[in-house]
Amino acid sequence: MTILIFSALLIFTTIIQAFLPKFLKSSESFGVFIPDTHVKDERIIRMKMGYTRVLLIAGILIIGGYLAWVYMTNPQEEHTVFVGLALEFLTLFASMGLYARNHVKLIKLKKYEQWGAGQKERKVVDLQFREHLKLLPNIYFIMPILVNIGLWIYGLSQYDNLPNQIPIHWGPNGEVDGFAEKTWLSASALPLMMLIIQSMLLFFNAAMKQSGAKIQVRSKKRSRQQQLAFRKYSSWLLFLVLITITLLMGYLQLTIIHGELFSSTYTMFATLAFVLIILGATMFYTVRIGQSGTRIEMDYIDEPTDGVIDMDDDRHWKFGLFYVNKEDPSLMVEKRFGVGWTMNFGHVGSWIFFVLLIGSIILISTIL
Amino acid sequence: MFIEIEADSTVPIYLQLSQQIIEGVARGELKPGDSLPSVRAFAADLGMNMHTVNKAYHYLEEKEFIQIVAKKGVFIHERSVREATENDTDRLKKELRPIFAEALCLNLETEEIHELLHDIVRDIKGGPR
Numbered sequence: 001m002t003i004l005i006f007s008a009l010l011i012f013t014t015i016i017q018a019f020l021p022k023f024l025k026s027s028e029s030f031g032v033f034i035p036d037t038h039v040k041d042e043r044i045i046r047m048k049m050g051y052t053r054v055l056l057i058a059g060i061l062i063i064g065g066y067l068a069w070v071y072m073t074n075p076q077e078e079h080t081v082f083v084g085l086a087l088e089f090l091t092l093f094a095s096m097g098l099y100a101r102n103h104v105k106l107i108k109l110k111k112y113e114q115w116g117a118g119q120k121e122r123k124v125v126d127l128q129f130r131e132h133l134k135l136l137p138n139i140y141f142i143m144p145i146l147v148n149i150g151l152w153i154y155g156l157s158q159y160d161n162l163p164n165q166i167p168i169h170w171g172p173n174g175e176v177d178g179f180a181e182k183t184w185l186s187a188s189a190l191p192l193m194m195l196i197i198q199s200m201l202l203f204f205n206a207a208m209k210q211s212g213a214k215i216q217v218r219s220k221k222r223s224r225q226q227q228l229a230f231r232k233y234s235s236w237l238l239f240l241v242l243i244t245i246t247l248l249m250g251y252l253q254l255t256i257i258h259g260e261l262f263s264s265t266y267t268m269f270a271t272l273a274f275v276l277i278i279l280g281a282t283m284f285y286t287v288r289i290g291q292s293g294t295r296i297e298m299d300y301i302d303e304p305t306d307g308v309i310d311m312d313d314d315r316h317w318k319f320g321l322f323y324v325n326k327e328d329p330s331l332m333v334e335k336r337f338g339v340g341w342t343m344n345f346g347h348v349g350s351w352i353f354f355v356l357l358i359g360s361i362i363l364i365s366t367i368l
Numbered sequence: 369m370f371i372e373i374e375a376d377s378t379v380p381i382y383l384q385l386s387q388q389i390i391e392g393v394a395r396g397e398l399k400p401g402d403s404l405p406s407v408r409a410f411a412a413d414l415g416m417n418m419h420t421v422n423k424a425y426h427y428l429e430e431k432e433f434i435q436i437v438a439k440k441g442v443f444i445h446e447r448s449v450r451e452a453t454e455n456d457t458d459r460l461k462k463e464l465r466p467i468f469a470e471a472l473c474l475n476l477e478t479e480e481i482h483e484l485l486h487d488i489v490r491d492i493k494g495g496p497r
Contacts, residue, residue: 123373125413127389127398130405212412220370311375313415330412 001172002077003070005275006084007063012279013088014059016286017095021048023290023339027216027310030102031320031337035116035309036218043109047102058094062087099337103320119309124215126224133228135209135235141202144246148198151253152191158257162187167256174268185367190256194249196360201242203353204341205235207331211341214292214334217308221300226293230334233289234341240281248274286339316346369397373414381416385424390433393448394492400449404434404442 021029026039030051034044066087070080155162166186169178180186208231216223251270255262288295316325323333326346331353335342343350371388373381392398404410407425411418425442428434435445452460471481 120374121376123375123414125371125373125405125410127369127371127392127404129413130409131403210408210412212409212415215370215413217372308372311415316415325415327417328412328415329408329418330415 002080002084003067005172006080006088007067009088010059010063010066010084010091013091014055014063017091018052018055018059020095020338021051023286023295024337025292025294028336030099030106031317032103032106032110033310033312033314034110035119035312036216037119037309038110038115044106047106051098051102054098055095059091062091100319103337107314116309116312120307121311122217122308123311124217124220126213126215126220129213129215129224129228130209133209134232135205136239138202138206140239141198141205141242144242145195145198145202147246147250148191148194151250152188152195155187155191155253155257156184159184159187162257163259167252170252170267170271172268174264174266174271176264187256189364189367190249190253193364194246196357196364197245198242200357201238204332205238208234208341210330211332211334212328212330217310218305219302221302222298223292225298225300226296228293229296230289230291230293233285233293237281237285241278244274244277289339291339292334318345381414381420382423382427385421386427386433389424389428390431391492393433393444395494398444398448400444400446402444404444406441 027034027036029044029048034041038044066083069075069083075083162182164182165179166182166189167176167178168180168186168189169176171177180189211231213224213227215227248270251262252267255267290296313325314320316323316328317336318324320336321342323336323342323344324346325344328344328346330344331347331349332341333344334340343353345351369392371385373384375381377384379387389398389404398404404425405413407418407421410421414421425434425436429436432445433448435443437443468481471484476484
């Protein structure tokens with residue numbers, strides 16, 4: 001089971017990382033803004049292909065080596081877990097390293113050849129963007145929070161019937177393998193942790209509504225439609241995560257209260273179903289929607305425009321990864337290198353968010 | 369309706385915003401009662417300071433092109449398209465005067481100024497860009 005989970009995770013990570021450039025906007029490569037005049041530049045295409053090739057080969061070697069090691073030496077469970085995690089990080093580090101190399105190379109090339117010189121930089125705003133934006137209303141995100149709070153209260157009302165050892169950790173086979181002494185706090189740990197995750201998802205949905213739209217000057221209609229779709233699917237993905245995580249945690253909460261009604265097999269299958277649903281949804285989001293909706297086919301045709309390019313905002317992107325813009329009131333922005341969203345680190349709200357998040361995680365781990 | 373801003377233009381950004389919204393009204397693309405984005409949303413879309421949008425909105429509000437309703441939003445003013453009063457024509461005259469003076473310095477004939485005027489009006493009414 002462990003080896004299955006870890007090799008699946010490694011395969012997933014390798015594929016997503018290796019093919020990442022395929023799921024991104026062509027106007028941003030390796031975290032660098034590429035003007036429309038250069039999006040079809042041979043050298044950029046070769047860099048992307050090279051990135052995919054190197055990561056695929058490295059990934060195959062890592063996964064092959066991992067499997068061979070496990071089957072030949074038959075290591076202990078915790079060693080399999082440890083090495084699996086280490087290799088997962090190695091894969092991520094390798095892709096980061098390769099990213100950094102290409103990022104620096106591309107920045108130099110762009111500067112040296114003065115891409116975009118002689119073109120007028122323009123920023124496009126659609127006045128009706130938010131009228132067309134169909135995100136799920138925040139109330140959808142509040143309902144599961146209420147369910148969680150209900151289960152929390154229910155758990156505490158059954159306090160006397162709870163076992164003296166409260167389960168706080170489950171192994172991969174669905175068996176409880178970590179306990180805490182029964183106190184009001186440890187009986188609240190699970191709902192509390194879930195409340196943090198739920199609030200985070202609610203916060204993301206709310207912040208997405210205020211996030212600035214990035215409409216491309218040479219393909220206004222197409223990029224607008226893709227952005228609208230991307231945001232809609234992002235909201236749905238958040239909601240799916242919220243629902244599944246509420247079901248899973250709610251189920252675990254019930255097993256704590258009524259341990260006799262459930263078996264570890266159920267728990268294992270519930271967890272597996274959860275992981276598969278999330279992986280499947282993320283895959284769909286990445287492959288079919290793509291960053292900013294670039295993978296969605298659109299039949300909107302924009303009249304060709306010459307002489308104008310989008311505004312170069314490289315200066316707001318540190319290493320092409322971190323968005324820092326004090327002027328921009330957006331809390332969340334679309335990632336440059338990756339499918340999904342990142343925070344505006346120039347916004348004080350982002351820092352408050354991180355302090356609250358890390359603070360509450362530390363709080364929970366100390367009371368347990 | 370799309371608005372396009374050039375950051376390194378000599379025209380300040382708040383004026384570019386205002387002028388394009390006014391053109392949208394003139395063209396009929398923005399109708400009285402249509403809503404405009406909130407200051408925060410507009411600034412986020414621009415990736416610029418909220419102050420810039422605020423300035424544009426106040427400029428437009430003063431000219432009665434938009435109406436800012438507290439807690440409700442920003443709307444194209446019911447009186448944005450209206451019969452010009454004597455005051456309005458006086459103001460336009462005053463604002464146009466230096467431009468025509470410049471045209472005269474450039475030795476443009478009255479006919480040519482007329483033609484210029486026609487071109488501009490046709491271009492504005494020409495429909496969405």
